[in-house]
Amino acid sequence: MDNSAGDHSAGTGVVAAGIRRSFGSVEAVRRMDFTAPAGEVTALIGPNGSGKTTLLLILASLLAPDAGSVRINGYDPVANPLEVRAGIGWMPDTLGTWGSLTAREILVTVAGLYGIERSVAGVRAAGLLETVHLTDFADKPARVFSRGQQQRLSLARALIHDPSVLLLDEPASGLDPGSRVDLRALLRRLADEGKTVVVSSHVLSELDEMVDGAVFVARGETVKTQSLADAGAQERWYSIRSLNTGSLLRQVDELRIPYRQRGGADRPEVQVRLAGETAAAQLLRSLVQADVAVTAFAPAGGALEETYMSLDADRR
Numbered sequence: 168m169d170n171s172a173g174d175h176s177a178g179t180g181v182v183a184a185g186i187r188r189s190f191g192s193v194e195a196v197r198r199m200d201f202t203a204p205a206g207e208v209t210a211l212i213g214p215n216g217s218g219k220t221t222l223l224l225i226l227a228s229l230l231a232p233d234a235g236s237v238r239i240n241g242y243d244p245v246a247n248p249l250e251v252r253a254g255i256g257w258m259p260d261t262l263g264t265w266g267s268l269t270a271r272e273i274l275v276t277v278a279g280l281y282g283i284e285r286s287v288a289g290v291r292a293a294g295l296l297e298t299v300h301l302t303d304f305a306d307k308p309a310r311v312f313s314r315g316q317q318q319r320l321s322l323a324r325a326l327i328h329d330p331s332v333l334l335l336d337e338p339a340s341g342l343d344p345g346s347r348v349d350l351r352a353l354l355r356r357l358a359d360e361g362k363t364v365v366v367s368s369h370v371l372s373e374l375d376e377m378v379d380g381a382v383f384v385a386r387g388e389t390v391k392t393q394s395l396a397d398a399g400a401q402e403r404w405y406s407i408r409s410l411n412t413g414s415l416l417r418q419v420d421e422l423r424i425p426y427r428q429r430g431g432a433d434r435p436e437v438q439v440r441l442a443g444e445t446a447a448a449q450l451l452r453s454l455v456q457a458d459v460a461v462t463a464f465a466p467a468g469g470a471l472e473e474t475y476m477s478l479d480a481d482r483r
């Protein structure tokens with residue numbers, strides 16, 4: 168098979184294997200494998216300096232790997248950078264832009280670089296400014312934009328040529344809560360339309376509600392790949408509150424379920440370690456049957472956070 172021949176319409180997503188990249192003596196990416204299927208939102212998660220931005224730059228064809236193979240909708244970014252760039256929307260963690268141009272001018276100019284006709288570009292720019300709630304700022308120069316407004320303009324810029332693959336580096340950073348909710352909904356919609364969405368972030372609780380799968384990296388290596396369906400089934404802490412903590416503790420003890428106590432005297436909380444959602448449902452049923460007055464029962468943290476912390480614990 169000729170791997171250099173790709174097809175944007177097929178939308179086969181992103182596949183990277185055995186990626187390595189050093190900067191002098193710094194091995195930014197030592198061994199990373201990464202897959203993001205079309206029609207899904209895939210998170211790239213890892214601590215500061217773990218190599219996320221370096222990997223995203225490689226996927227975006229902006230940096231060549233020292234070793235390994237990358238396919239974006241079937242195209243190799245090193246051999247076919249033009250085809251790859253035509254199909255990719257790239258949102259860097261900070262927007263480098265022309266401060267004296269207005270938001271609308273920036274979008275129309277970038278559209279021109281992608282060969283989009285001016286009249287079409289104007290319509291697309293207006294639509295995207297509306298999508299990211301910047302219509303009121305459309306004709307203001309980018310240099311007066313706040314960090315969050317810049318992020319939203321950067322997102323609109325990444326979408327101007329209707330790419331089939333979106334690579335977003337920390338897109339929620341600097342966004343206010345309302346804009347974060349909008350971003351989540353937008354990325355979900357784009358994935359549902361069949362696009363491949365890759366998002367790196369530190370805000371794990373937000374990713375939980377948005378992503379279909381996650382790739383965890385640390386020290387330049389892929390350490391785990393997880394689908395959100397797996398995440399729900401994993402062993403994790405659940406937090407329980409009751410009108411009578413004493414009877415809750417007696418019941419948990421009787422069932423021989425490992426637990427720990429959290430919260431202060433005024434808001435006591437019992438956390439139990441459970442094998443997954445089925446075990447959680449069973450425990451809740453037995454507590455109610457035993458007349459324990461349960462007022463709250465939920466996972467103690469997000470599924471991705473749980474995985475992240477367990478990987479972090481393994482490292483120590």
Ligand SMILES: Nc1ncnc2c1ncn2[C@@H]1O[C@H](COP(=O)(O)OP(=O)(O)OP(=O)(O)O)[C@@H](O)[C@H]1O
Pocket residue numbers: 190193194195196213214215216217218219220221222
């Ligand atoms: N151009 C460069 N020259 C030298 N070292 C670099 C360069 N780019 C990245 N690095 C180093 O490579 C490592 C990985 O950096 P990278 O920016 O990919 O991490 P990251 O996971 O995106 O981090 P963060 O979460 O802080 O954004 C870091 O140790 C960084 O200092």
